[in-house]
Amino acid sequence: MKEHRILIIDDEPWSREVVKALGHWDQHGIRIVGEAEDGLQGLQMMQELLPDIVLTDMRMPGMEGVALLEQMSSQHPSIQIIVMSGYDDFVYLKQAIRSRAVEYLLKPVNPEELNEALARTVKNLEAATRSIGSGNTPIVFADKNSLDQYLAYRQRIFSFLLMLDKQAVEAEFQKLGLFLEQSFANVNVSSASMAGQIGHDFLLMLGKFAGEHDLALEHVYDAISWDESEGRASWLSFQEAATELATSFGFVMDQFELQKTRGRLDPDEVKGYITNHYADEISLESVARHFHVSKTYLSRMFKQHTGENVSDLILRLRMEKARALIVEQAMPIKYAAQMAGYEDLTYFYRVFKKHFGVPPGGLRK
Template sequence: MYNVFIMDDEPWSREVVKALGEWEKLGLRVAGEAEDGTEGLRQIGDQLPDIVVTDMRMPGIDGAELLQALHVRHPGTKLIVMSGYDDFIYTKGAIRSRAMEYLLKPISPEDLNAALARCKEELDREAGTRSSIFASGEDVQRYAGHRARIYASLLSLDKERIAGAFESLARELASAKTSVAEAGGSSRIASDLLFMLEQFLSEQEVTLEQLLLDRGVAANGMIDTATGSVTLRSTASPQEAALAVGEIYALAVEGLLSLRQSRSRLDMEDVVAYIDAHFQDAISLETVSGQFLISREHLSRAFKARTGENLSDYIVRKRMEKARSLIAVDRLPIKHAAQLSGYEDIAYFYRVFKKHFGITPGELRKERE
């Protein structure tokens, strides 16, 4: 049975999810819930659920940042995103963080259970893949640990760390403790690890094939691109397969770092100007980093160093200042002011406004009358 964690700042919304889910039928159970993004991340780190169902807009953390944090810290967890915002930007953010499904509120039981079923099928498939490679559950767990360390090393973009992670896996595969299924074990290990790399690179908007071809890898026989996909050629043993894939990881990271360097010539004044011109739109750290073709991490650090403020906080502040002016000075209706400030969900706008200024939009209106 797989565990599910639900995150939504509205208690009634969490109750709706719990009421609509066909948990027993799907072989799932609700293991926990949270109403705050930061607290939710902490609990997820403690409980390690298999599936997370989360609202796109959560207090304490921007939606796109929440999905990215889940993706980075818990890459094996399946995500289902719910939102009252039927727009492309947030949908794209969910997809790029590998959310399994995007559900528009109010959610239907059919859509929710279909998404849950797809998550379960994917979890079953991954478990089956690992079981087909290894002879015992203990071996599966050891491989999962190595896989997680390899992924963490990939996120660091540190070639020495990557090499160390793959060498550790190769030693494990070569040891007597690990019994790799003989039939196709090498190719399945290689395919699994290459798939993980390809998923990571897809979020950087670059393909593994292109990075490797740019570095002349196809010419030296490490990969076969004749079919249009990267396929490791046959190797004598699983440990040799692991080391060969480790070389591909290192070459891909080398290419990605080179690409990022060419993209990183960035004037932060241009970023600030872009946000000032577009804060009323559905922008976030995710979308701004995509606009300037740099990583979210680099943009976040550079923006904080330049302004002394987190990018997400800066966007919220600009929106709140705009909303206050529209309500108090221009005397626009509150709903209209919210929309012009970048908020379609009025209830969410009220919560952010109250948190930012300590009073509601209506109270501000009364003060100025």
């Protein structure tokens, strides 16, 4: 029997001890991997411990049960939930059902009811398929361990999506692509078909995130190899699917960041900063760091409002400064280059000629 992992969330230590004493954990093949005192701590522990089951109280300080269930419904959809409450409260019961909690127990917990709930939860986990996804072809894993690993990748990617950590999302998708290639290497199914189904699973996740934050998705599919006749993605391999999904997730994260910072980042302020620092070691990356935004968002926002790229503005300012120093002040080319932000004289000559069509010395003739 595979061991299942459970996290217990209750603000009262004695209540957690009672539950631990009443549960027939070994009989059900369940191991208690952690205890949390409120919903917020519970969410943090879920990300670290990746439990299969969460048994939670509803009345807690801080993040109470209703908010916890709402967060779990979106962040940890694969975790089975058992709700406990000292109140026979229909509002809580309705929320538990909406958040697909599998059981609802009243406090004080009855030992028989607790163990029956645990048994049914384990049964749900075992039956919860080796197949996930949607469409005509289910995602069938060779064993439960492979499914668990896939769900762990899925959970981590969703967590990084919520944190807007593009690098972590990209890294997880790369690892997921390799894992899937290995998992399905000896399975008699079409890689293209399975890649499409797994991609669909992640696009549903992304669509739900976008919908909850009022983000447009019309450009997401520009990064996806799409089969118009089939109405689905047409990836040839898991690696291709992972790469394009990472791009799509990155686009939505950039859009979300843009939405959060819209109205806060002033393009004139950005232009002023560049104008004052163009002779320094400045780049799109350094300007983005200065304003605490991603370079993708900065580039898109600045281009949209000024019609000019950040890098083009830096180049133009440097060239105009160098030209003025050389022509109007007759400054030696070497020093003019340094004043304009160029230490490499050979590179300066090449850039200058490309920009003006003549070498620096040609302007004096």
